[in-house]
Amino acid sequence: MNTVLRQFGSYLARYLTRPRDNYEQFSVLNKEQLDQTLEPGDLLLVEGNSRVSTAIKYLTQSTWSHVCMYVGPGEDGAGLLVEADVVEGVIRSPLSKYIGFNVRVCRAVKPLCIRTAADPTRAICSTLIAQAFQSIRYPILPQSVRVCRGDAPAHCDDVLLESTHFSHFTPRDFDLSPYFEIVKPTIKGNFDYRKIRWFE
Numbered sequence: 001m002n003t004v005l006r007q008f009g010s011y012l013a014r015y016l017t018r019p020r021d022n023y024e025q026f027s028v029l030n031k032e033q034l035d036q037t038l039e040p041g042d043l044l045l046v047e048g049n050s051r052v053s054t055a056i057k058y059l060t061q062s063t064w065s066h067v068c069m070y071v072g073p074g075e076d077g078a079g080l081l082v083e084a085d086v087v088e089g090v091i092r093s094p095l096s097k098y099i100g101f102n103v104r105v106c107r108a109v110k111p112l113c114i115r116t117a118a119d120p121t122r123a124i125c126s127t128l129i130a131q132a133f134q135s136i137r138y139p140i141l142p143q144s145v146r147v148c149r150g151d152a153p154a155h156c157d158d159v160l161l162e163s164t165h166f167s168h169f170t171p172r173d174f175d176l177s178p179y180f181e182i183v184k185p186t187i188k189g190n191f192d193y194r195k196i197r198w199f200e
Helices: 002-016 031-037 051-060 125-134 171-176
Strands: 043-047 066-073 079-085 089-094 102-108 143-147 158-162 180-183
Touching: 031 102, 043 171, 051 171, 066 125, 066 171, 079 125, 102 171, 125 171, 171 180
Parallel strands: none
Antiparallel strands: 043 066, 043 102, 066 079, 079 089, 102 180, 143 158
């Protein structure tokens, strides 16, 4: 019975992750811009084009259905990402996998020293990334907790931050977090809107 359930689960995961035909691209980022902009530890938020991506975007009321972490260039010089895949678990993927997708780059304050070890059979994308950042106590969307000393309300001056469990995060939380910078490759460097060539 377990074998049948495993096979059905695997079939369902492959079905839900197949690309859909009606994907609307609004991002104008290309591979060269991402290669020049991304730094190790940067997060890439992705608007996916699969059935499961559509469900995630609907349930989280967000543009973003996936998040992965850029880890730098591989031996061949091509950029690499670490991500949690519904079918394959925690994997290393080429940056080129998301060229042509709508993406956003989120950057934490450096320096970071993050380990991305996780259970490859259980992690989902935002859980994997949240667990990595929480392992070094980097804030994502912490809650404020007022700490009192003694019984008097006047002694409730200290406000501390409390982490949310890493399993409760979605891709949009990294976009909303005040602790991550939104990096826009098209306007970094010597951007001059007057040099844009418009179709008339």
